[in-house]
Amino acid sequence: MESLEAELDRARDLDVADLADAIESIGFECTRCGSCCKAEDDDPHTATVFPDEVREIQSEHDEEYDWRDVARPMPYGLDADEETSDRTGQTFEWALQTDGCGDCTFYEEDDDGVGACSIHGDRPLICATYPFSVALAGTSQPMGEAVDESGMVRAHECEGLGRDISRSDAEALAATLKERAITELEEAIDVRDEYRPVDADDRVVVHDSEGAKTDDGTLIE
Template sequence: MQSLEAELERAKALDASDLADAIEDIGFECTRCGACCKSEADDPHTATVFPDEVRELQAETGYDFRDVARPMPYGLTDGTGQTFEWALQTDDCGDCRFYEEDDGVGACSVHPDRPLICQTYPFSVALGSTSQPMGEAVDESGVVRAHECEGLGRDIDREHAEDLAETLKTRAVRELEEAIGVRDNYEYANPEEGDVVVYDSEGAKSPDGTEYETGG
């Protein structure tokens, strides 16, 4: 298994033109069905968001940290425990809190500022420590993957394919930089019973995004 640093160099060396070729070959156009923003089979919507992306959404919306992001649920039991990274906050139905729908047509209320994982959906890059969804390979090398989405197979022009490819590369780099930051800044927080601790690239935090005050 390659080190995170080696994977980061692989991500930085990705040829965006090759990524665009794969995207153009399979084709994609968002149909605004909202499937990628809503809960599925009673599982709440889960999309990874970086700490700086949370702050950007806070600045754009005026929301508190908890209104933008929640602790990634993996690793938590009955809502308590320790976990890594953040997920976009959800509403009472388990849908992304920024998702809006009118007569069956979906929209993102923070579309210009949406996180990288949302900008690049349904595509991802298959490198170590990069986020799901992985999906099925859509190029011969298996680097570009596509999650199931009804918008796949639709025509996409070269300009949009190239823009999406550049963003996809940026996301791959950012995910690996975040993973390295989590590793390098990890320090066991010694949480008290019933607490929630989130470890991100900036250290141990409470659910409101502030530094977690470690126990003794």
């Protein structure tokens, strides 16, 4: 298995035109169905958001959101007390915050059921590139296995697949997809390098690219 550094080099060498060709061949148009923003069965919506993305959302919205309004600890690896529901344990990275139904907190629907993102211009890279990912180790594969592939590009379940997409839109999406692949690998390398054991017997500890943090995004000294 190649190192994360080798995969990062491969991500930086990705050709945007080739990625756009693959996206065009698969086809995509967002139908605003909201499936990628909602809880799936009994599982809350889980989309990775990195520290810089959390801060960008905060800054672009005049700091109206605190850290926990935007992000929550990725749930994997955490234990919940059956009586109090308090969580303890250690996890890696952050997920977008959810509402009481498990949907993304920034997802909205109009009276006709048409979905919209209230932070659309500042949404995380994983949201901006859905339903696509690249086939590189160390990058995330959203919402299960791929349902279509073309070269390095994988497409995940979405009702918008197979629809016509313009070349300009495919190229823009491809450029963002490359940016995401690079960012995810840089983050993975930094998480590995910044990791250190921390006591989490009575609290949640999140390990991200900046070190170990409490659930409100504060670094643990």
